[in-house]
Amino acid sequence: MGQRGELxxxxxYDGELGAAVARAQEGDEAAFAVAxxxxxxxxLGYLRGLVGDDAEDVASDAxxxxxxxxxxxxxxxAGFRGWTATIARHRALDHLRRQRVRxxxxxxxxxxxxxxxxHSTHDQALESLSTEAALTLIRALPRDQAEAVLLRVVxxxxxxAAARVLGKRPGAVRxxxxxxxxxxxxxxxxxxxxxxxPRTLGEST
Numbered sequence: 001m002g003q004r005g006e007l008x009x010x011x012x013y014d015g016e017l018g019a020a021v022a023r024a025q026e027g028d029e030a031a032f033a034v035a036x037x038x039x040x041x042x043x044l045g046y047l048r049g050l051v052g053d054d055a056e057d058v059a060s061d062a063x064x065x066x067x068x069x070x071x072x073x074x075x076x077x078a079g080f081r082g083w084t085a086t087i088a089r090h091r092a093l094d095h096l097r098r099q100r101v102r103x104x105x106x107x108x109x110x111x112x113x114x115x116x117x118x119h120s121t122h123d124q125a126l127e128s129l130s131t132e133a134a135l136t137l138i139r140a141l142p143r144d145q146a147e148a149v150l151l152r153v154v155x156x157x158x159x160x161a162a163a164r165v166l167g168k169r170p171g172a173v174r175x176x177x178x179x180x181x182x183x184x185x186x187x188x189x190x191x192x193x194x195x196x197x198p199r200t201l202g203e204s205t
Contacts, residue, residue: 013077014081016077017077020032039081043059044056046150051092137187138150138154149177149180159173
């Protein structure tokens with residue numbers, strides 16, 4: 001990761017990922033390595049947004065659990081992406097608790113932005129930045145917005161899958177992602193990174 005545009009490519013590999021996971025569940029170690037190579041960039045980006053420089057260590061813990069419980073997974077490539085994100089999130093939250101880092105309050109408690117209109121927003125803004133620069137901006141968002149954007153844009157999950165990872169309603173995740181991307185686009189325009197009109201962030205129902 002680190003090339004522009006890498007953030008949104010992950011779902012294109014879900015067919016290959018599903019096949020690799022199925023073979024890995026039958027004991028094919030090479031297939032597990034393929035699954036790892038497909039999932040790890042997005043998973044690591046997500047964890048960097050949650051725990052910063054400790055992402056590699058948390059990812060290692062997550063992959064140990066993924067490998068241990070692989071036989072219990074049921075689903076396709078997209079489902080595996082969501083399952084691994086859930087495990088990684090749990091390990092990240094454990095890490096934050098150990099570090100005694102208090103989560104930031106929900107944006108719903110303090111964000112004065114309007115509810116989203118009929119159009120979603122502004123994923124194009126992230127494509128104007130390198131991955132690391134984008135993650136730095138995402139980490140500055142309120143926590144619920146940051147996680148929604150990370151799962152949608154970095155991990156590549158659709159709305160319902162991201163909602164399952166977070167244990168929230170899809171509508172709440174859509175709202176958080178909309179607000180987060182709106183803030184990012186506004187920040188990028190203020191910084192002069194992009195002056196192009198926003199594109200739509202497609203939502204699955």
